[in-house]
Amino acid sequence: MNRNQYKPNPPIDSISEPIHRYWKMRKDDKAILRALKDHHIDSSKYGLGLTKFREIRESLGLFRTRKQEHSLDTIKPAMIRLRTQYPKAGARDLVGLLFHEEKMGVSRALVVKYFALYEPELVRERRKNRLRRKHLWAAGVNDIWAVDQHDKWKYKFGLALHSYTDPFVGVMHWMKIWWTNSSPRLILSYHLERVEEIGGKQCVHFVDPGTENYRLANGHTLLRHLHDPSLEGTLQHRWMVKKKNVMPEIGWSQLRHRFTPGFEDILDVGVNNGWYNPDILLEALVFHYIFIPWLQQELDAYRDRINNTAKRADRNKLLPHGVPNDIYKHPSDYGVLDFKVIC
Known part of the structure; x- marks a missing residue:
């Protein structure tokens, strides 16, 4: 018998990074091995x-x-830490938070048992909401990128948020926080950073009407014309009016439910103790210097968790089901097209 009939295993160093990446997507062993x-x-x-x-x-x-x-005893310290920042998170979100933030694999049944024992009043508070279904059409990955801003913290804390989403797969390209989201140059810089990072761009923009988005829309159209002269004279963006920019609005709604409550409590402490006063420039600068880097780090972790978590199963959804990052990186595995324009 030939003892060398089997091929050697690949070096661990060459596959450790993708193993960690697919592990973060919570794929099972067979799926990870197949992807490798x-x-x-x-x-x-x-x-x-x-x-x-x-x-x-x-x-x-x-x-x-x-x-x-x-067990309940081993997850209790982590649950207490997470509930400080995510007091409104449900069982499904807590399972993901424990996995991504605490590196703990915990079953949903154990989290539900924890809720029943330590937080019965919060369980009773949960109510079903009536959903109003809307439709959004996209041809494939990188066909559309939808951009939107969020001003709920702007007047209370002087903090402005901005996001960019591929609605076909639900990948959140960025979630930025700064003291403004009204600067056309700043918004365009976010876009160019992402284009450079992934080496390409989408076909069409969905943007809300507003002066802060004019440079973004014009810059994207200019780049599309440079890479494809046949598009000369055409618009490569679409103004979304009357709350038709559906996906970013869904993203902000989820952020308000999943992320905002705990962090608002922390920021309220700063405001109530006089750390932030928009009328005093030095206090505002110190507040932003301390909180913006920390909140950006937390938002990056939130974005990473959303991008590496499969969406809830939906029988009405025609788009591919799976982990957003995996669909985005390997669209052919899901039988969909990638419309990325190489830059």
Whole structure:
């Protein structure tokens, strides 16, 4: 018998990064192994079986929920920390927060049991809301990017938010916080940074009418004309009026429910103690110097968690189901087209 009939395993250093990336998407072992073989392992040189993959995964410190064997006592300190910043998060959100923020694999049943024991009054507060369904049409990945701003903190704390979303897959390209979101140059810089980061751009913009978006719309149209002269004389953006910019509005609604309540309580402490007074320039500058970098870090973690969490199953949804980041990076695996314009 030829003892060398099996191909050697790939070097761990060459696959550890994608393993961590797919682990963050909460894929099971078979799905991770399949993605590694499709995109990261040279099958002509290396082979990798499921048993060996599990050994490699555990050697990287990545253990499944059952093996972590968490109980109410072991998750309680982490739950207390998370409830300070996310007091309104439900069971599904808490499972994701424990996984992404605390590196803990915890079952939904255990979180529900924790709620019933320690937070019964919050469970009773939850009510069903009537949803009004709207339609948004997109041809594929990078067909449309929708941009919007959020001013709920602008007049209370002097903080302005801005986001960019691919509505086809639900990927949030950025979630920015600054003392303004009304500067045309600033908004355009966000877009150009993202284009440089991914090496391309979308086909069409969805933007709300406003002077802060004019430079963004014109800059995007100019770049599209430079890369495709046949588009000369056409608009490559669409003004969305009367709350028709659906996906960003959904994103802001989820942010207000999932992220905002706990952080507003923290910011209120600063306002009530006189750390922030918009009429005193020095106090406002110090407040922004302290809180903007910290909040940007928290928003980046929130965006990363949203992009690496599969959306709730929806039988009315015609778009592909899966983890947004995975669909965005490997659209062909889901049978969809990528319209990215290479820059």
